[in-house]
Structure formats: structure tokens, C-alpha cells
Amino acid sequence: MEKIKELFKEDKFANLCGIQLIEVRPGYAKCTMKVTENHLNGIGVLMGGAIFTLADFSFSVAANSYGGVAVLLNASINYLKKCDHGEITAIASEISRTHKIGVYRVSVTDEINQQIAEFTGTSYLKETQS
Numbered sequence: 024m025e026k027i028k029e030l031f032k033e034d035k036f037a038n039l040c041g042i043q044l045i046e047v048r049p050g051y052a053k054c055t056m057k058v059t060e061n062h063l064n065g066i067g068v069l070m071g072g073a074i075f076t077l078a079d080f081s082f083s084v085a086a087n088s089y090g091g092v093a094v095l096l097n098a099s100i101n102y103l104k105k106c107d108h109g110e111i112t113a114i115a116s117e118i119s120r121t122h123k124i125g126v127y128r129v130s131v132t133d134e135i136n137q138q139i140a141e142f143t144g145t146s147y148l149k150e151t152q153s
Contacts, residue, residue, distance in 0.1 A: 027088055037080045040073065044084060050117030050127075052084035057110045069106040069139075077113045078129040078142035085115035086125050086146035093125060093146040100142045109134035113142075123148050 027047050031037070040062075046053040054077060056062075062073040078100060086093035111133055118126040129142035 026090075027084065030087070031080075031084055034080065036076070040076055042077055042080050045112075047084050047088050049088050050085055050120065050125075052081045052088065052115045053112065054081045054084065054115075055110050055112045058106065058108055063107065067107055069111070071100075071102055074102065074106075074111070074131055074140050075100055075142070077111060078115075078131050078140060079144070081113035081115040081129050082127050082142065082144040082146070085117060085127050085129075086144070091148055092150040093148045096124075096145045096147045098142060098144040100140055102140050104133070104137060104139045106133045106139045111139065 028044060031044050040056060041059065042054055042056045044054050056077045058069055062069055064070045079098065111131055113129050113131045115127050115129040118128055125146040127144050130138055131140040131142065132138050
């Protein structure tokens, strides 16, 4: 798991957004992001794209947690509640995994553990671990 953590420390966009990888294990990842004014849209609430980025990053860590290279094939997100401050958390959990396809659910919550979004992503395993 340390190798996966090191790989994702190099994600320039996640670093720019302030995303922190908290935990990773096979088929699972937990990440956080402190909401700053740079994450807010014109009406003062957290931009949907910022939430999606955190969810997508968590998905990617979970999908790649076995080694190899997994990429996103498809994703959908439902925004459930607004957020405008604090720290948000994304927890990605594997639903299903075959030798080439994985499906993951990512729950995004605010700092009082209220769900603000639900993301589902499908991965394609391009390369297996050598």
C-alpha cells in the first residue's frame, strides 16, 4: 500500500486542489479536502467539479489499490446537499471486480458526516501488476 500512496502523492491536480489521501487498502480509499474560497462557485457554495474531483481521486486510488493500471470508463454523481465550508471526505468502496472491470461507490460527506454526494465509477484494468 505504501507504493500506491507514493504514486498518488505525485498527482499534481489533486495536490493543487488540496486533496489528502488518508487511507488505502485493497478496493478501498479514504480522502479529504478542506474547502477553501477557491473551491466555491459564484453563488458561494462548493463547486460540483470540486466534489467530483475528490470523488474521482478516491475512486482512482481504490481502483488502483491492487497494483497495475486502472482507468475510469464511466462515472455518475448525484449531488445531495450543499456545502460551503469545512472539510469534506470521500470514501470509495469496491462493489465488484473482475480481471478487467471494477465498479466502485464513493460517498462524499461534510465535516458533520452528512452525505453531500454519491458517485459511482467503473474502471478498466489496462495493466496487471507485474
